[in-house]
Amino acid sequence: MTLHDRSRYGRYTGGPDPLAPPVDLSEALDAVAEDVMAGYSPRHALQEFLRRGGRNRDGLDDLARQVQQRRRDLVGRHRLDGTLDDVRKLLDTAVLEERKQLARDAMMDNTDRALREMQLQDLPASTAAAVNELASYDWQSRTARDAYEQIKDLLGREVLDQRFAGMKQALENATDQDREAVGAMLRDLNGLLAKHRRGEDTDADFQDFMARHGQYFPENPRSVEELVDALAKRAAAAQRLLQSMSPEQRDELMRLSAQAFGSGELMAQLDELDGNLQALRPGEDWSGSERFDGQDGLGLGDGTGVLQDLAELDELSEQLSQSYNGSRLDDLDLDALARQLGPDAAVSARTLAEIERAMQDGGYLRRGADGDLRLSPQAMRRLGKSLLRDTARQLSGRQGQRDTRLAGAAGEQTGSSRAWEFGDAEPWDVTRTMTNAIRRTMADGGNPRPGLRLAPEDIEVAETEARTQAAVVLLVDVSFSMAAEGRWVPMKRTALALHHLVSTRFRGDRLELITFGRYAQSMDIGSLTALPALREQGTNLHHGLLLAGRFFRRHPSMQHVLLVVTDGEPTAHLLPDGDSWFNWPPDAETIRVTVAELDRLGRSGTLATFFRLGDDPGLERFIQRLALRVDGRVVAPDVGGLGAAVLGEYLRAHVRSTYSDADWF
Known part of the structure; x- marks a missing residue:
């Protein structure tokens, strides 16, 4: 096999890589769930993640900043008088070469030489006026004549490049036949667009036009509408370019345009084209302008391209903002993003779109009965597994009872x-x-x-x-102090990890999640996860214990395990009529009925553990006394260790032999 027969490999450019691994949702799911547990809606949480991006991936805000930086670079690097500069240089060359020729030509009549010298000496300061005045000048120098003809050629190619990208290079060194072919294309194009405006064109008209003139349209439009779209964007950018110039620059260029290719027909055809396009696409920005203050001069064609880039950047900025109704990342123009920021930016945007699509369409978010998006059971299971794994790492260094494995007993x-x-x-x-x-x-x-x-x-x-089946109640404080002191999300993470452990490793157990604030209520894990921070006052442990006792009575043959997470003393209790009585400092009756309900659970053999959050001495004394009444335990973890503490106590209460934490995870 020769060198030329060898296969060559490079980056895949035909759209999404078919061999790329599926997008990893774990980071997105963790971030979304964290915000949901903090009180944000799943939709808002997903949008925030997409804005921030991941550890190794740009987010929408990063891409938007890059878009704005590229925009600032374009307007800060360029100025719009590049064509005027080029024309002025060619004009200076022509005049200089003509004067040299006049000085060398000894055979010329002195009167004729003087008249010519005077005409060259008295040329107007305006470049456009000087070029127009020399339109009928009989050049004596071949070099000067060539330089002047280059002005007309340059202007023709520039004004065409404004409407048809790449025309400036394509028509370099063009012949008269080439220019006539362009003129024929413009006439046919205006005829097609005029018929289209009247609704009289057919697909055959378009196909016939493309068969004759398709080489001028590298965009390869497939219909007259696509053709109009491409031409209108370019023409509108050309209009914005002119309006971005100073009045003096704009006037100079308009007067110079009459010399394009040395024929006024070209400008007449282009004016007719602009009229057709404005009528067909009035929604394009035909009146905007930009302020350029850089040093690099731009010609008309390149300047129009920059104006198109700016318009494309503005569209990308709006798409990245996702601030319009019904916005989705599928709206992002990835091709435009790759053109403006490079392929890596397009890959980041495509990945974000895949994450959004997978989260919304892949079953991780679902619409509840109220119409709002919620984390689905699938998402809850995945998140619970992740939280359980994190908690296992914290538990791995702890010693204690984990699971009952008694040899010698049937099981x-x-x-x-x-x-x-x-x-x-x-x-x-x-x-x-x-x-x-x-x-x-x-x-x-x-x-x-x-x-x-x-x-x-x-x-x-x-x-x-021999595994003892347990009926477990996790009783969590949802009073406002939990949110105010930064304990809201750790509490939810703890509940979710415990729920996942029970539902996957101890399926014979029964778990009840009960929240207590001004009132207490039983909640499923999805509702607890989405529960917003409550601003109501009250810590109604009494009501929570009542609901726990009701749950335990439904499972009389199981070991009853009570896990209480709180950061405050009881300040409310349930009255016989169902209302909640609140008082601060704690009312004596509140304490009495709370303790009485706890004693009732203790007499039934409930294993109780209290998790005290915070360092309040009064709370510490109170919780310690409660635990002593029912032979329970008090654990005072820091917020970060709450999950490990609760799961450790659940396993300790559940088992009778010592096994390592790793056996369960």
């Missing part, structure tokens, strides 16, 4: 076995027992084929674990 087999001990009632592990007997017999020189005689040391029993 669920673990898949392990151990040597039989006197008094064991577990079933034998027959396979391991027979294997042990065969090995022992052969080691003693015997033959196991005729039969085996078992010895006590051969016997292994299947190890089981």
Whole structure:
């Protein structure tokens, strides 16, 4: 195989990479869920993530800043008199070369030479006026004549480049035949657009036009509407370019345009084209302007291209803002983004759009009965798994009881076995027992084929674990102080991690989530996760304990486990008529009924743990006394360790043998 036969590989440019891995939603889901737990709506939380971006990915705000920076660079780097400068240089060259020729030409009549010198000496200061005055001048210098003809050629190519990108380069060194072909294209184009304005054109008209003149339209439009769109954007940019010039510059260029290709027909055709396009696309910006204050001069064609870039940047800025009704990232023009900011920016935007699409259409957000978006059960499971994994890392260094695995009691087999001990009632592990007997017999020189005689040391029993089923209540304080002190989101993360642990690892357990503020109520995990911070006063632990007792009575055969998370003493209790009584400092009756309800749970064998948040001495004394009444425990974690503390206490209450935390995660 020769060198030329070898395959060459590069970046894939045909749209989304078909071999790219699916977009990773874990970071987006974590960020959205964090904001949802902080009280934002899922829609707002998703929009905020898309604006911020990820750890290694630009967000919408980053892209918008790049768009604005490119816009500032364009207007700060350029000025619009590049064509005037080029014409002035060619004019100076022509005049200088003509004067040299006049000085060298000894055969010329002195009177004629003097008249010519006077005409060149008295040229107007205006470049346009000087060029027009020399239109009929009989040049003696070939070099001067060529320079002047270049002015007409340059102007023709520039005014065409304003309407048709790339025409300036395409017509360089063009012949008269080439220029006539352009004139024929303009006449046919105006004829097609005039018919289209009247509604008389057909697809055959368009196809015939493209067959004859398609080389002038690299955009390869597929219909007359696409053709009009492309031409109107360019023509509108050309108008904005003229309006961005100073009045003097604009007047100079308009007067110079009459010399384009040395023929007035070109400008007449272009004026007719502008009229057709403005009538067909009145919504384009035909009257805007920009302020340029840079040093790099732009010609008419390049300047029009810059104005088109600015318009495209403005459209991208609006798309990236996502501030209009019904906005979605699918609206982003990725091709335009790649043109203006490069392929990496387009990749970032495409990834953000895929994240938005996957979150909304992939089942992670769903519309509730009230019409609002909510985290779906699928999203809750994924988030719970992530939170449980994080909590496991915190638990990994802690010691304590985790799960009941009692050998010697009938229960669920673990898949392990151990040597039989006197008094064991577990079933034998027959396979391991027979294997042990065969090995022992052969080691003693015997033959196991005729039969085996078992010895006590051969016997292994299947190890089981006796798991106590538990009815668990997580009672969480949702008074305003929880949100004000930064404990709102950690509380929700804790509930979600516990919910995921129970629903995936301890399916025989029953979990009830109860919130208590001015009133208490049972909540599913989705409602608790989306619960906004409440500004009502009141810590009605009494009502929460009543609901916990009701839940425990529905599961009399299970071990009752009560986990209470609070940062304040009870300041409210439930009255017989269902109203909530609130008072600060805590009323004696509030304390009495709260303690009475806790005592009732304690008498039924409830294992209680209180998680005290904050360092208030009064709360510390009160919680300690509550725990003593029911032989419970008090844990005072910092906010960051709340989840590990609650899950650790749940596992401690649930088990009777020591196993490492890693066994469960």
